[in-house]
Amino acid sequence: MADNRGVTYQGPARVEVSDLDYPGLVLRDGPGVHPDNVGRECPHGVILKVLTTNICGSDQHMVRGRTTAPHGLVLGHEITGEVVETGPGVEFIKVGDVCSVPFNIACGRCRNCKEGKTGICLNVNPDRPGSAYGYVDMGGWVGGQAEYVMVPYADWNLLRFPDREQALAKILDLTMLSDIFPTGYHGAVTAGVRPGSTVYIAGAGPVGLAAAVSAQLLGAAAVIVGDLNADRLAQARSFGCETIDVSQGDPQDRIEQILGVPEVDAAVDAVGFEARGHGAGAAKEAPATVLNSLMSLTAAGGSIGIPGLYVTGDPGGVDESAKVGSLSLSLGTGWAKSLSFTTGQCPVMRYHHGLMQAILHDKVQIAKAVNATVISLDDAPAGYAEFDSGVARKYVIDPHGVVGGVR
Structure with a gap:
């Protein structure tokens, strides 16, 4: 049943906002989902109401037709959201928590995860080490440029913000913790x-x-x-x-x-x-x-x-x-x-707690540096086109109108 909406890839230079099924705690068949992942149950997962989700340059590579991404793929790996449902295996994350989602999906159980190499988890992608939401050849985990998304291994993956009101006040900075801030930091380190x-x-x-x-x-x-x-x-x-x-x-x-x-x-x-x-x-x-x-x-x-x-x-x-x-x-x-x-994916979990602290204690203003620009979900196709033209902006999609200041 279509109780969700999200941004989907429809071929080179074409994205659209489509009706989607409301996520469940199972990975269903769909565009880009690896056959070995279809039906994968996630009692360790949660459902997030997406508060912010950003357009990334990596998304643009797919949208330009420069990868083998299938039509209909739900885009988006930079996600911040509020927990609205928890699976029976979730112990520490609670409904109502506001959290950042590392773009790389990790199980927390394999050798690489235990060594802090969460960008190359061995258990989440049948094709190769490492996975991400809404990205080609990454196992088929559904993207988060949507109203709702499922996050597996929630106790391990999610970075919970300590105070909801403080988080919402700094949401444009904190939304960068899912990918580009840790990724840029990883590049520098x-x-x-x-x-x-x-x-x-x-x-x-x-x-x-x-x-x-x-x-x-x-x-x-x-x-x-x-x-x-x-x-x-x-x-x-x-x-x-x-x-x-x-x-x-x-x-x-x-x-x-x-x-x-x-x-x-x-x-x-x-x-x-x-x-x-x-x-x-x-x-x-x-x-x-x-x-x-x-x-x-x-x-x-x-x-x-x-x-x-x-x-x-x-x-x-x-x-x-x-x-x-x-x-x-x-x-x-x-x-x-x-x-x-x-080289390779940034292991976001190695850095995101410390960078969160830097944001919360006013040591850095990452949103200002990247010129964060808020748009609605319906404006996402226009945001993709403008970003591709080379504008000096980082587009932040606000699916539920919680951020304010939408362009």
């Missing part, structure tokens, strides 16, 4: 950012901006953000970053002008596989550009954090190799400079 570091961040989209805020929070001496988009670069400057327009040439030259040396201590790739060239080649897609550039401009012995998404299946890839995720990397450069690389 794995790049080795520490007090006094010089940092270059490739990409001024929401994750790049979150990485820049995180680098500042970690005590970086200089944070430099590179992008092709003037509005997004202006957004980075609004909270104290230096910026580089990479359409004007190699970022290494500009880094030398800023720092006096042509290299940084730490670098973050917040672009991913749809990267474009630098300088005269900026109009052309060149998926290895950012990674090769970062290897060149990172100091020997340094580290590169790679929260930017890379995929194993890209129907729109520039060549046959790119279509299967095989890129022309200058790995010899990285080897010769003894660089370290960290």
Whole structure:
């Protein structure tokens, strides 16, 4: 019975708000659900009334037709909500709790979860380690750009906010805890950012901006953000970053002008596989550009954090190799400079409690940094189109009108 509504992928450049079944504590068959997950019972799960759910750049990769996502897939992996029903196996989470949902789904029982590697849980996706809501090849867990969503392993996965009223007052900051804030922070941490570091961040989209805020929070001496988009670069400057327009040439030259040396201590790739060239080649897609550039401009012995998404299946890839995720990397450069690389999903649970505390105690204003913009569920298709045009905003969907200030 259709007692729910959500945003669904309907083919390249097409999303719509569709009627959905109200979620239950079982994973039903549907678009993208792995056959081995159909009928999976979740007595350890809860039903959330979604308070906020954000549009992510990773969603845009699917909506552009750059993945093998099936039509009808319910989108959305950045979720904050209120618990309205708990399964019989839920012990600590209660009805009425307001919680953040890590975008990666984890069981809490497997070896990887017990080691804190919640981005590569072994038990939630029959295809490969790791899972997420509303995303292609991630097991088929239904997305949260909807009015209601089911969250499995609730006692383990959910981050409960200590005070409901305080949470609602800071909801635009707290909604970033489900993905982009921990993901940007993970990029900065794995790049080795520490007090006094010089940092270059490739990409001024929401994750790049979150990485820049995180680098500042970690005590970086200089944070430099590179992008092709003037509005997004202006957004980075609004909270104290230096910026580089990479359409004007190699970022290494500009880094030398800023720092006096042509290299940084730490670098973050917040672009991913749809990267474009630098300088005269900026109009052309060149998926290895950012990674090769970062290897060149990172100091020997340094580290590169790679929260930017890379995929194993890209129907729109520039060549046959790119279509299967095989890129022309200058790995010899990285080897010769003894660089370290960290890739993959951010293990959100490693960071989200501490970042929540930073928000609640006014140590960071992540919503302002990424220019959080509230829209209604019905305006989600327009939000996707505007985000794809390159606007310097992070769209926050408010399915029930609880946030206020809807554009």
